[in-house]
Amino acid sequence: MITIALSKGRIFEETLPLLKAAGICVLDDPDTSRKLILQTNHSDVRVLVVRATDVPTYVQYGGADMGITGKDTLLEHGCQGLYQPIDLHIAKCRISVAVRSDFDYVKAVKQGSRLTVATKYVSISREFFASKGVHVDLIKLYGSMELAPLVGMADAIVDLVSTGNTLKANHLTEVECIMDISSRLIVNQAALKLKQAPIRRIMDALELAVGT
């Protein structure tokens, strides 16, 4: 049995065509089904529906043999025990710093002010601001980061940006891009040894699908 961990939403939707190209069709729709283990057209391949931030954990601990997760999630989680063979070039976005439109970020950074930054991405933010020599106090949030500068809780946020519409709707301005993000295939290193042939088959097919 090969178990693949996926999260609902954009990653799931953009993964389906790649799995299909690899000959794997998921038989249930996670949006209408409450099932957390989805069957595929292969009796020996199944899909687990897990939270996006839990995908690396399921793969690391062997609950799933492989999974698909954003680079952002992977960097926050750490890569212990995980093999990352393929950038699938899906769920593309960027992780950026944003501030209230009336906040002078350049001046604050130039003056060496201590910035308060609200984010779900504490590790990525800590590393980024440290590399710039900017002192930051980080506030960990789990969602709706855009609110923090609006209610005076933070000077800036670090969050994923795709079209920029969410920032715009909340009167925030993107001031710096930290890195581009896309989703990757991750594989449990032990599973890769124990189930080498079937895992390699899926990896090769996905790689081919990405390239086409």
Ligand code: AMP
């Ligand atoms: P947008 O308004 O298109 O810039 O999208 C920004 C919102 O969507 C933010 O709340 C982000 O956290 C979320 N978002 C954007 N891209 C992704 C992605 N690839 N994966 C998960 N969340 C995303």
